[in-house]
Amino acid sequence: MSNIVLVSGANQGIGYEIAKQLSQMSDYHVFLGSRDLDKGKTAATQIQEIGGSVEAIxxxxxxxxxxxxxxxxxxxxxxxxxxxxSNAAILLDPKVSPEYSLGQATQDTFATNTSGAADLAGEFVPLLKRSRLPRMVFVSSGYASLHFFANFTPSYTTAKFFTPAYACSKAALNMLMLHYNVQYGNKGWKINACCPGFTKTNFSNHDEQAGPAQESAQIAVKLATLNEDGETGTFVNTKGQIAW
Structure with missing residues (x-):
């Protein structure tokens, strides 16, 4: 195998589609990371049945x-x-209440979305150093954009899914991406963050106006398969650069 891939949070949603699409490419073998191994095995079996090179972990x-x-x-x-x-993430803002403060929701969200992503990256940098062309993809969100919120205009999605704890965690995730790019981007690594967009997953309660996960996964798949001439240190969606 010429490309060994690990996708976190991949038993459902966008992570599952990223794993599926990469595993169906020639010379790609995907480790489908799932907190619940049984759910991971079920997802991996579905991909294997259509020819994907994947295994649950x-x-x-x-x-x-x-x-x-x-x-x-x-x-x-x-x-x-x-x-x-690095795709694993949680959304706790809907649970905020007098009994469950925004501060606690932010702390709990950061534990997975930011600190968890940092620990994941730190654990695998030594193995990435052995690759001919290391690539790191941080699945972020347009909600991470400070420019977006500095020029806030309510819309269907922002009004319905205003999520400050989640947004803060993803803004910090972008900084984490830049940290690694400062360290390794000049050594040929391809390290980027992306926004999949408003997607029909559990996060959005499968909202009717959300797009399909199959399409949302494509930007992460693109960044995961960059060649030597590919970009690094960017924050992008399918339309191009996103303002920081």
């Missing part, structure tokens, strides 16, 4: 023992990792 980005076990398994089997897609 138990992965909880908030559990360092889980991260270490996955790293050891991939290192033993392939000695390296070529592509890391």
């Amino acid at each position: 138990q992965l909880d980005v908030t559990d360092r023992k889980s991260l270490s076990a996955v790293r050891q398994y991939i290192e033993t089997k392939f000695e390296r990792l070529d592509v890391l897609v």
Whole structure:
């Protein structure tokens, strides 16, 4: 296999579509990370049935023992990792109430969306260093854009899904991406963040105006398959650059 990929949070939604699309490409083998291994195995089986090169692996980005076990398994089997897609995320803002403060929701959200992503990346940088062309993709959100909120105009999606804890966690995720790009972008690594857009998943309660996950996954897949001339240090969606 010429490209070994790990996708976190891949048993459903956008992560599942990223894993599926990459696994169906020639010379790509995908580790489908799932906090619940049984759900991961079910998702992997569905992909395998249509010809994808994929295997499920138990992965909880908030559990360092889980991260270490996955790293050891991939290192033993392939000695390296070529592509890391940091997709695992949670959305807790709808639960904010007098009993569950925004501050607590922010802390809990950061544990997965930002700190978890940082631990995931830190665990796999040593294996990425062994790749001919390391690629890191951080699945972010347009809600991470400070420019967007500085020029806020209510719309259907922003009014219905205003999520400050989630937005803060994704803005910090973009900074994490830039941190790694400062370290490795000048060494040929391709490190980028992307916004999949408003997608019909559990996050959006499968809103009728949301787009299909199959299309939303395409920007992450593009960044995961960049060649030596590809961009690095960018925050993009399918239309191009997103203002920071």
